[in-house]
Amino acid sequence: MELKDKVVIVTGSSSGIGKAIAEFFLKNGAVVYGFSRRNSDFNNDNFHWIECDLLNEESIKNGVSQISDSHIDILINNAGYLEQCDSLNFSKEVFEKTFQLNMIAPVLMVQNILPKLKGSVVINISSISDRLGDNMYALYCSSKAALNIYFDSISTKYKDFKIYSILPDYVDTPMLRKDMEGKDFKWDSILKTSDIVDTVKLVLDSDLPNNARIAVINNHMIEDVEPIEKLFVYNSDSKKMEKGK
Numbered sequence: 001m002e003l004k005d006k007v008v009i010v011t012g013s014s015s016g017i018g019k020a021i022a023e024f025f026l027k028n029g030a031v032v033y034g035f036s037r038r039n040s041d042f043n044n045d046n047f048h049w050i051e052c053d054l055l056n057e058e059s060i061k062n063g064v065s066q067i068s069d070s071h072i073d074i075l076i077n078n079a080g081y082l083e084q085c086d087s088l089n090f091s092k093e094v095f096e097k098t099f100q101l102n103m104i105a106p107v108l109m110v111q112n113i114l115p116k117l118k119g120s121v122v123i124n125i126s127s128i129s130d131r132l133g134d135n136m137y138a139l140y141c142s143s144k145a146a147l148n149i150y151f152d153s154i155s156t157k158y159k160d161f162k163i164y165s166i167l168p169d170y171v172d173t174p175m176l177r178k179d180m181e182g183k184d185f186k187w188d189s190i191l192k193t194s195d196i197v198d199t200v201k202l203v204l205d206s207d208l209p210n211n212a213r214i215a216v217i218n219n220h221m222i223e224d225v226e227p228i229e230k231l232f233v234y235n236s237d238s239k240k241m242e243k244g245k
């Protein structure tokens, strides 16, 4: 896709993956609206920082109202939150923050810019964690799984924009550095933010079906994308239960 003069929103443009994606669009001549609480240090007239707390609906509305362009070509829902806590021992605050930012904020973004989405593309930066349950990441994993199925549901009615979900495995970012603090972790064998940028570029240049999910891995991560579905089907006509295909 030719990106010059395209109008793009990137949430969470102040750090990590979102920052790299915003930089990529700016380098290719797009106009970028970056939603975040902290400013990003892009020295580019095409970048417009929208100070926004995505946990707050009014702040999202207010942020969107600052966009003068009548059309948004690409929305990248990237901002996310990760805090480890036991799957049966977590605070309401962490539960709400995780789901509010990872699942509800992307929905509110689409709701609020809907009139500006015509023939547009929405890309959610979800996570491969949507399918890999883990005790200490239960809230994170389930919020990403909820995000994906919610957008599948949106797309059954709203056809003015395409939706793609990118599911990265581990990426070296401030979020992961904080999460892994004090742990022995093989930083050399994980993804870089540039790998996610490459994936966004490929998605925009490909003709993938609507709702496609794109896992991003490297050779160390092959096992993470093996099928995990444990679906068994009981058919009331045949009276048989079989493993789902």
Ligand SMILES: NC(=O)c1ccc[n+]([C@@H]2O[C@H](COP(=O)([O-])OP(=O)(O)OC[C@H]3O[C@@H](n4cnc5c(N)ncnc54)[C@H](OP(=O)(O)O)[C@@H]3O)[C@@H](O)[C@H]2O)c1
Residues within 6 Å of the ligand: 011, 012, 013, 014, 015, 016, 017, 018, 035, 036, 037, 038, 039, 052, 053, 054, 055, 078, 079, 080, 081, 082, 101, 125, 126, 127, 128, 167, 168, 169, 170, 171, 172, 173, 174, 175, 176
């Ligand atoms: N790193 C990984 O291994 C990995 C793997 C799979 C998926 N992901 C996903 O990739 C996305 C980006 O993560 P990252 O690793 O790049 O993290 P990061 O470096 O911590 O960046 C997170 C971004 O989200 C923004 N953000 C957080 N809370 C916000 C709020 N309340 N309002 C507005 N913006 C907020 C932050 O901006 P401010 O603090 O300035 O507000 C920041 O720009 C997330 O959705 C994450 O789940 C990451």
